[in-house]
Amino acid sequence: xAENNSNEVVEKKSLNFIEAKVENDLKEGKNGGxxxxxxxPEPNGYLHIGHAKAIAMDFGVAEKxxxxxxxxxDDTNPQKEDTEYVEAIKRDIEWLGFKWGKLVYASDYFQxxxxxxxxxxxxxxxxxxxxxxxxxxxxxxxPTQAGxxxxxxxxxxxxxxxxxxxxxxxxxxxGKAILRAKIDMTSPNMHFRDPIMYRVLNMPHWRTGNTWNxxxxxxxxxxxxxxxxxxxxxxxxxxxxxxxxxxxxxxxWIKEWAKETxxxxxxxxxxxxxxxxxxxxxxxxxxxxxxxxxxxxxxxxLTKEGVVNGWDDPRMPTICGIRRRGYSPESxxxxxxxxxxxxxxxxNDVKLMEAAARADLNERSTRVxxxxxxxxxxxxxxxxxxVEELEVVNNPELKDAEGNVIMEGNTHTIEFxxxxxxxxxxxxxxxxxKFFRMTPxxxxxxxxxxxxxxxxxxxxxxxNVEEIYCTYDPTSKAGTEGANRKVKGTIxxxxxxxxxxxxxxxxxxxxxxxxxxxxxxxxxKENGVRGIDAMRPFLNPNSLNINKxxxxxxxxxxxxxxxxxxxTRTGYFNVDPDSTPxxxxxxxxxGLKEAKGK
RNA sequence: UGGGAUAUGGUGUAAUGGUAACACUACAGAUUCUGGUCCUGUCAUUCCAGGUUCGAAUCCUGGUAUCCCAACCA
Numbered sequence: 001x002a003e004n005n006s007n008e009v010v011e012k013k014s015l016n017f018i019e020a021k022v023e024n025d026l027k028e029g030k031n032g033g034x035x036x037x038x039x040x041p042e043p044n045g046y047l048h049i050g051h052a053k054a055i056a057m058d059f060g061v062a063e064k065x066x067x068x069x070x071x072x073x074d075d076t077n078p079q080k081e082d083t084e085y086v087e088a089i090k091r092d093i094e095w096l097g098f099k100w101g102k103l104v105y106a107s108d109y110f111q112x113x114x115x116x117x118x119x120x121x122x123x124x125x126x127x128x129x130x131x132x133x134x135x136x137x138x139x140x141x142x143p144t145q146a147g148x149x150x151x152x153x154x155x156x157x158x159x160x161x162x163x164x165x166x167x168x169x170x171x172x173x174x175g176k177a178i179l180r181a182k183i184d185m186t187s188p189n190m191h192f193r194d195p196i197m198y199r200v201l202n203m204p205h206w207r208t209g210n211t212w213n214x215x216x217x218x219x220x221x222x223x224x225x226x227x228x229x230x231x232x233x234x235x236x237x238x239x240x241x242x243x244x245x246x247x248x249x250x251x252x253w254i255k256e257w258a259k260e261t262x263x264x265x266x267x268x269x270x271x272x273x274x275x276x277x278x279x280x281x282x283x284x285x286x287x288x289x290x291x292x293x294x295x296x297x298x299x300x301x302l303t304k305e306g307v308v309n310g311w312d313d314p315r316m317p318t319i320c321g322i323r324r325r326g327y328s329p330e331s332x333x334x335x336x337x338x339x340x341x342x343x344x345x346x347x348n349d350v351k352l353m354e355a356a357a358r359a360d361l362n363e364r365s366t367r368v369x370x371x372x373x374x375x376x377x378x379x380x381x382x383x384x385x386x387v388e389e390l391e392v393v394n395n396p397e398l399k400d401a402e403g404n405v406i407m408e409g410n411t412h413t414i415e416f417x418x419x420x421x422x423x424x425x426x427x428x429x430x431x432x433x434k435f436f437r438m439t440p441x442x443x444x445x446x447x448x449x450x451x452x453x454x455x456x457x458x459x460x461x462x463x464n465v466e467e468i469y470c471t472y473d474p475t476s477k478a479g480t481e482g483a484n485r486k487v488k489g490t491i492x493x494x495x496x497x498x499x500x501x502x503x504x505x506x507x508x509x510x511x512x513x514x515x516x517x518x519x520x521x522x523x524x525k526e527n528g529v530r531g532i533d534a535m536r537p538f539l540n541p542n543s544l545n546i547n548k549x550x551x552x553x554x555x556x557x558x559x560x561x562x563x564x565x566x567x568t569r570t571g572y573f574n575v576d577p578d579s580t581p582x583x584x585x586x587x588x589x590x591g592l593k594e595a596k597g598k
Numbered sequence: 599u600g601g602g603a604u605a606u607g608g609u610g611u612a613a614u615g616g617u618a619a620c621a622c623u624a625c626a627g628a629u630u631c632u633g634g635u636c637c638u639g640u641c642a643u644u645c646c647a648g649g650u651u652c653g654a655a656u657c658c659u660g661g662u663a664u665c666c667c668a669a670c671c672a
Contacts, residue, residue, distance in 0.1 A: 012613070042672050077671065133670060142668050144600045188601040189666050199670035218672045242602060242667045283603095290609090297671095338621060342604090345665050349609040356624050360637060396636070436633080447630055478631070490631050496609045521669055569632045595633040 003351025012379040018282050022061055022233055030276050031232040038231050039093070039100070040222070042074040045296035046318045047092045049353075050287040051333070054334045056295060057235055057284065059098035060334035068231060071100035075107050076221050088311070092319040096329045109225050112263075113216045114168075116224065117179060117197055119257045121160045127153055130177045138561035139185070140193050147193045147339050161584045167200050167214040174200045180219070183249070184373040185540040191246045195219050222238035223247040224254050226279035234279045237286035238343060247281045284341040289348050291509040293516045298535070305532045308510070314587045315510045315543050325507070325575030328564060331360035347515065354590045360573045361564055362399065362591065366394045369395040369414060369447075370558040370567040370586075372547055374502060376496065377438075378446030379452060381471045382418040384596040387498070388477065389413045412555045413535045415498035416449050421551055426491040427459060435527055438468065445490040447568065451476040453485070474476050489523035492568045500557040502584045505576065550586075557584040566592075570590040 015023060027034060041047060045056075053273050085319035093100070094383035116119075119125035129136065129152045141147035160453040164179055166172050179198035187193055197220040202213045214425065225235045234247075255278060257263065288294065293302075294317060302316070311318050313326035322332065337350050391411045398406045420437070431439035438444040440454045452470040459465050464522040475482035513519045516538050524534040534589050556565060556575075563575045571591035 016611095031609075044672085074672065080671075136670085137668075142600085145668090146600085175670065190601080193668085196670055201670085217670075222672085238603075239666055240672095244602090285604090339612075340610070344604055346612090347612060349623075352610070352622055358634085359622095367632080396632085434633095446629060449631095451631095483631075485621090489633090492632075516635095566632085566634085569634075571634095577630060588628090592632075593632045 008012075015342075017233060018057065018233075018284055018286075018341060019064065019132045021062055021282060022065055026046050026065060027225060027232070034230070034232055035062060035065050036101075036230050036232045037062045037067060037069045037235060038072045038104075038197055038229065040072045040074045040106075040225075040236075041089050042077070042080070043082065043089060043299055044077070045085060046088050046320055048296070048299065048317045049289065049322060050294050050296055050317075051092075052096060052319055053287040053336050053339075053341075054235075054237065054333050055096060055098060055466060056333060059093075059100070059188065061233070061235070062101075063098075067232075069386065070100035070102045070104055070231070070468045072225065072229070073103075073105045073107075074218070074234075075105050075205070075207065075213055076218065076220070078201065078203055078215065081206065081207055087089070087592060088224065088320065088367060092119060096319070097240065100116060104229060105207060105504060106225050107205060109221070109228050110212055111215070112228055114212075114255050115261075116125055116254055117162065117216070117220070118161065119261070120181065120197070120253065121164060124157065124177055124182065124251060126160070126181050127155055128160040128167070128177050128564050129153075129194075130163070133175060133231060135180075140190070141185070149185050150180070150194065153182065153194070160552055161168065164198070164214075164329065169200065170202055170210075172202075172213075174202050176200065177400075178361070179214075183246075189245060191219065191242055194244060208476075219243060219246055220250065222280040223279060223281070227251055227254050231279040231517075234281045235524060238282055238283045238345065240281065241283050244281050244283070248560060251278050253586060268537070283343070285344055285346060287336075287348065288337070288346060288517075289317065289350050289353065291350055291511050291516070293520075293535075295517065298517075298520070300542055301531050301535070302510075306457045307532070307535075314505070315507050316502045323562070324574075324576065324589055326361075326562075326564065326572060327357050328360050328364060330364075331357040334360055337531075341531075351507070358593065359574065359592050361566065363397050364395075365564040365566040365572055366417065366559070367392070367396065367566050367568050369494055370493050370502065370550060370552040370556065370570065371423055371492070371499075372423040372550045372551065372567075372570065373424045374494075374551055375424045375427065375465055375468065375520060377420045377422045377427075377468045377470060377493065378419050379420070379472045380455065380469050384418055386417065387495070388416040390416050390448055390463060398524050407425075414448070414553050415495045416493040417497055419496045420446070420493040421499065422468070422491055422493050424465070426456075427457070427465060429459070429465065435575055439490050442489075443487050445487040446472075447490050447492050448478050449493070450474070450478070451487055460545075484498045485548050494553060496551075499551040500581075500584060501548075502550045502552040502557065504547040504550045504573070504587060504588065506547060508543050508545070510540055510543045511538050512540045552584060552586070557581050558587075 033587050036057045059069045063549045073090045129150050139148045167177055173376050177194050180194040180196050180437055183192045184194045196217050197218055198214045199213050204210050311424040312320035322521040335353045392414050395404050398410050400406050428439050443453050445451050452472045454470045455469040459463050519538050520534045524530055558581050559575050561575045562576045565573045567573050570588040573586040576585040577586050
């Protein structure tokens with residue numbers, strides 16, 4: 001029932017502007033009515049939550065409108081890329097629940113790109129420039145000032161051709177020459193000022209080996225790859241808006257090239273007969289989160305400097321980090337859905353992400369008992385040596401049509417005995433009216449067990465409570481008639497003889513400022529330092545807090561890694577990959593919402 | 599007068615000339631064997647100034663603010 005309702009709500013939700021555009025293009029029969037997208041990560045780092053937003057768009061829109069989405073590794077810069085990242089990227093996308101049509105690589109197109117570049121030279125659309133990068137930068141002008149032409153701009157085609165071959169020979173020093181598109185050095189769009197198409201790298205590529213020494217640049221690769229692959233909608237983030245016109249220009253050129261050379265283009269069953277048979281670029285706002293640093297470059301620094309324990313550190317905004325932290329794929333997708341896609345440069349509140357996690361984990365997580373700051377409670381009238389096995393519910397949100405909790409297969413047992421651990425914060429020697437947990441002279445319910453009456457406590461000379469005493473009402477066992485009595489406070493507990501010591505890792509934001517990216521940038525500018533030195537002033541020294549004094553019930557200690565848990569009355573946790581049944585380790589995902597009273 | 603983009607509650611999104619809606623947060627309350635969940639209520643005249651119109655968040659004019667672009671990165 002509830003599911004049907006929520007599905008209806010989802011369907012009623014209006015399309016975002018890109019989905020609306022796609023729907024319209026399909027209706028108009030653009031690209032012969034085909035829909036194909038791609039997700040194009042550069043394999044130079046791990047995917048982060050910002051990529052999750054792009055993934056949800058690229059794969060999601062294809063899924064929604066019956067198209068296909070390829071996974072394309074944008075591997076045009078062998079200096080920075082590694083196969084380690086390829087595997088991690090694939091794993092993360094699959095974990096999020098998406099399936100690609102084909103796995104392709106920009107490097108698959110290197111030969112086509114080379115042939116196309118040669119065609120550009122022959123058609124007077126490109127030339128080899130032999131100036132230094134400084135000279136080229138100077139000629140480029142500034143955003144407010146036109147650039148000037150390179151002295152090599154009008155060199156003979158044959159000369160460029162020969163030099164271009166030389167660039168790829170392995171005998172030319174990197175930086176000695178580049179291939180540039182001949183467009184317009186006075187264009188107000190900086191990307192039109194004779195953009196670089198190819199540069200010499202002289203290094204092997206992890207996929208193509210020693211075949212290439214000159215490699216194509218992003219702008220000369222992306223739209224062309226889209227075209228060669230048959231992509232119809234090339235969806236990216238807003239910072240590529242200035243590239244849009246160049247994207248279109250190169251696509252126009254490569255269409256001419258394909259037509260002239262009779263190149264059969266995969267995924268274009270209609271060939272060049274259809275004028276609009278071409279990829280188009282669409283841009284949406286990328287994800288910015290407050291108290292979070294997103295850029296791969298900076299995340300790499302954090303891992304290299306040991307600020308965090310690797311890419312999957314639960315404090316990292318990487319998908320693997322968030323996974324280890326205890327987020328479900330559904331909670332990430334729910335969050336992405338809640339922030340939407342627009343063209344507004346937003347700074348999203350992490351609270352939205354936490355709210356999505358709570359909403360999903362509330363439905364999904366197994367409730368277990370864990371005491372994080374233990375103090376001993378002795379039930380003085382409970383027989384010494386007696387142990388009861390009590391049945392407790394795994395997930396109270398699992399309900400049948402009538403709204404009753406489903407018990408079948410939804411319970412586990414927990415031992416109850418005379419000596420228990422309870423949370424130190426659940427007892428107060430002197431309670432005010434707002435406090436309704438355990439205090440002398442008051443009844444408290446031990447969740448899933450009995451109602452007890454606190455009779456006293458023992459404290460050391462400093463007033464630190466060492467033991468608490470109570471009596472229990474044997475007729476008040478959970479599930480029996482005698483339990484149906486109003487008791488204001490309910491607390492959780494653990495039998496001292498039947499629980500397992502556990503390590504619980506608690507996390508806070510890595511950053512102390514709301515917008516670390518801007519803060520770091522400004523600090524770099526003002527103090528002339530870079531990298532980790534500019535980050536340190538904004539790092540939260542308390543972002544990781546390890547608690548080794550906690551206890552959990554046996555059932556929780558035996559759960560497999562990444563299990564979604566709720567420590568009753570505390571928060572959501574998950575089983576860390578470091579965990580073993582003998583030494584269970586848990587990560588705090590996000591706390592429960594807390595009422596004001598505390 | 600470089601080019602391009604954007605502006606709706608604390609945050610994010612919706613409203614496509616016709617009663618500013620939704621989610622989250624915050625606050626208040628009810629229910630409760632989790633101070634959770636579920637439920638109820640409270641919180642904006644849409645960046646500013648003019649104009650067009652019976653009627654403007656939406657159209658026009660002029661401002662203001664913010665973001666992107668000057669890597670042989672993607």
